[in-house]
Amino acid sequence: MGLKSSLSRPLAAYVAQQYRRWQQDPIGTQQRVLRDLLAQGARTAFGHDHDLASARTAQDLAVRVPIRDYEALKPYFERVKAGEAEVLWPGRPLYLAKTSGTTSGAKYIPLTQASIPNHLNGARDALLHYVHRTGKSRFLDGKMMFLSGSPELERVNGLPVGRLSGIVNHHVPAYLRRNQLPGHETNCIEDWETKLDRIVDETLPAPMTLISGIPPWVQMYFDRIVARTGRPVGEVFPQFDLFVYGGVNFEPYRKKLFDTIGRPVDSVELFPASEGFLAFQDEPGNPGLLLLLNAGIFYEFVPAERFFEPNPPRLTLAEVELDRQYALVLTSNAGLWGYSLGDTVRFVSRYPFRVVVSGRIKHFLSAFGEHVIGEEVEQALRDAMRQHPEVEVVEFTVAPLISDDPAVASRHEWLVEFARPPHDTAAFAATLDAGLRQRNTYYNDLLAGNILVPLRLTPLPAGAFRHYMKRHGKLGGQNKVPRLSNDRTLADGLLEGCSY
Template sequence: MGFRSVLSKPFAAYIAAQTRKWAKDPVGSQERILQQLISTARDTTFGNDHGFAEIRNHDHFKSAVPVRDYEELKPYVAQILDGDQDVLWPGKPTYFAKTSGTTSGTKYIPITKESLPNHINSARNALLSYVHETGNSAFLDGKLIFLSGSPELDMRAGIHTGRLSGIVNHHVPGYLRTNQLPSFETNCIDDWETKLDRIIDETIDERMTLISGIPPWVQMYFDRIEKRTGKKIKDVFRDFSLFVYGGVNFEPYRAKLFESIGKSVDSIETYPASEGFIAYQDSQHEEGLLLLLNSGIFFEFIPADRFFEDNPPRLTIGEVETNVNYAVIINSNAGLWGYNLGDTIKFVSTDPYRVIVSGRIKHFISAFGEHVIGEEVEKAMRESLTRHPEAEIVEFTVAPNVTPTDGRMPHHQWLIEFSKMPSDLDAFIEDLDHALRRLNSYYDDLLSGNILKVLEIVPLRRSAFIDYMKDQGKLGGQNKVPRLSNDRKIAGELIKYRKND
């Protein structure tokens, strides 16, 4: 055994002991974090605006700090971008994680020196938790690949700015960097297909033991290797034993991914976000991900079915129940306050607190990590209809096509009932795709990197949506087909109403 695998075991035992300690006192851990956050930020612009000096408990905090999305936080971020200090958190952020917005365009999520360990240590602890539970540490002596965005960073107001995965790449621990792949130079390549070929060149003859990345990107990596070698991944990387993933729902990819590998390997699911590392899988035997209650984030939970009320309840960790959908609200040492993460979770255990990610508070598509929301597809459609005034639609919905049966690349499939068809459907598709790319930078990145191909339009016959709802027993009332969904349950039924002529 190598020195990494040997030394990891006592370190893993130490981290496990620390985790058990705070997990046994979840309410106390969260109360201490809330008090620390308020005390530290009381003299910031945000703290002064919201009376932090007068806050003594969570009830005071709820009265003083409303739930916000990025658009409502944006004026404070704008002050930081103008060069101000002590705005959301003392000093200036160390980084801005640049991510796709909705009405806000590009979002700049602050990462401070205090919040950075949440991202770095949580990823590390996910691996150490696995080592402690299983005793398997040999993977640390092999080569590790982290498929991520470019680590190249820009500067905004004197603050390093880039994708979260690129920022984190700069903080891989030294004891892992020497066996990390791909090289920094390869990671900086923008075009995904070119980058992927270079990654394969660098890894194909190495002893790869851990592979980490968003499932569709990893699948493309596996497909290219199989095409080049004619072998399953298990025969190319004989010591590959651990797959780490996060960012999208894994289920649509599971069967094909493990078929490509050709054997069973252990896996670790993580729940990272630009706003914070929320949870990770701490057990190969228990359901759910361990919610990180001692990592600089104070959590609040709003029952998803009450989220859009004028004054919904904001629950603390001690007030939640299992098997209830909650919207996740975070307050953190990155300077995020009452921040609606947009995700919904369910608790599957309260001893310790483990969660599963159940979806988004609104309908969305993120089968490939693009986070496309209803507002974006509706705006793209409106813009396209303006450019093609002869076209008229009755209804439409959008779904991902992860594994097209005709062998084409994955794409978004738009099922549209036109009352009047565009005179040039190809031009309409092009305009619609360009509009969505402009509205959503993640979607644009996926097309630029050849992860997705241009969207497909499937024209549906007249009365398709009405007939579908009738067949589902949902015609009338307030029932309607969602604008978009992250699976093919609806699309799989609606496509039966395809227009024949």
């Protein structure tokens, strides 16, 4: 056992003990976090505009600060980006994390002196909890690879700007840098496919023990390892013990990814975002992610089905129920106030409060009134793959297929890139359809009433999603394919690109 591995165990025990302390009073912990945030926010332009000086409780916050997304808060973010101080949080941020936006283009999320430890400690503590729970620490003595964005930063009005994963790279402790791959020069390559080839070059001769990244991009890395060597990843890297992932639901990727590895390895799921590091899997085998309640973030939860109401209910941690979909709203020491993250979660336990990430509040399919969410299509696909074990899926998305002919009913179209297709495509499509009908009563009613007909399954050629993402400058890094759309933009773009 190496030095890092040995020293990690007492540190892991200490960190786990610190977590248990605030878990004993989660509601009180969140109330203290909110009071601290309001006290700091009162000193800012936003605080002056919203009378935060007289706010004390979650109810006060809800009265003074409406729920807003990035676009609605953009005037404040633009002032921060312009270099103005005391706008959303005291002083000026340390960095701006640049991430993909929607209608506003790129988003620039402040990272403050107070908020940056949340991102750094969240990932660290996830690994330490794994060490504490399992007693396994050997991975810390080998090479650890993190698929991330470039650490190169630009400056905008004096503020360093870059991808969150690249910013975090600047804060990796010196004692871990010797274990980290890829190297700085490789990590700075902007072209994803060139970068991927260089990462393969660097890692092939290395004793890899931990590999981390968003599953579809890790799968591309694994595929290149197999193509280069002709062997499973687990054989190429016999010391590879731990896979760390986040950003998307892992289930659609699980089978192919572990088939590519060729043997079991442990895994840890994270819930990171540019807006904050929110949760991690603290118990191996437990799908619930421990919500981080003592890290400078105050959480509110809006029942997903009521999110688009003019004044939806904003629940605190004390009011949430198990197995109900909630849209996440954050107030944080990054200067986010009543901020709609866009993600939906479902609580799977209380005391401790653990969630699973169930989808995106704006990524739903309701072209016909069915309001299908990401978790429902992912679960339907997972169960269909279980019933058709030959199937492996690379990527998929679902869109409406609206008929212009009154005599022909509309339907959903599933566009799926298979690594291994079903033996019987029609039977697989029928299983998918039955799974979705079981999970969504509105969809079931629409089919029962002949308003919709069963889904169309459209297999896409190998590389379809990769080529689409590359054409739109979103290949690699933290970019993700939307599971659901209310229009045909993504679906038609995929189909148009299949002529390569």
